[in-house]
Amino acid sequence: GAVVSQHPSWVICKSGTSVKIECRSLDFQATTMFWYRQFPKQSLMLMATSNEGSKATYEQGVEKDKFLINHASLTLSTLTVTSAHPEDSSFYICSASPLAGDDGELFFGEGSRLTVL
């Protein structure tokens, strides 16, 4: 199956700093990638839809200035958590679907755990 990779897997940062998380589709192209946030043993909450070459679409309640998304190419989307605070600590997961895939299956990255001290 298609592979989606995230980097870094783990990141610890100080409060007030910014952190960038990368999401790459390794063996396929994706015009759209999705960013989710997951709390321990809880559901995945969709944060935003990342669109290649255009602005991301944010879900209600998600601050676009707080969570900056850039989708510069068909294989890379980045999520930057700006001025991070402890409440931003979470597991961030990206997902993507191949351009040619119209069956709806999403492939997920391994996730990035952010801890803000």
Add this chain to the structure above:
Amino acid sequence: AQRVTQPEKLLSVFKGAPVELKCNYSYSGSPELFWYVQYSRQRLQLLLRHISRESIKGFTADLNKGETSFHLKKPFAQEEDSAMYYCALILWNQGGKLIFGQGTELSVKP
């Protein structure tokens, strides 16, 4: 509004017992549903989708439009089935994004 509901947070059964993980949805259009599974320390992966009507690892799920349900079933649970299970609905009218239920943790005891 579209929504996916998994009423059970935790389901604990003994090995060999039947399993049913419940999923209900709310969607005005024609629903397309999936079950995703997340094993311990692994990424989320697709288990099955209703349009293919397949059985994966002994699991099946039937879409019941009358009851707006898509319950996941397995006649004989195995210890390796222990994982988090998420029911998901795809919103084609919103760019194909998936929305997930709250998840059910399945624990299969020996």
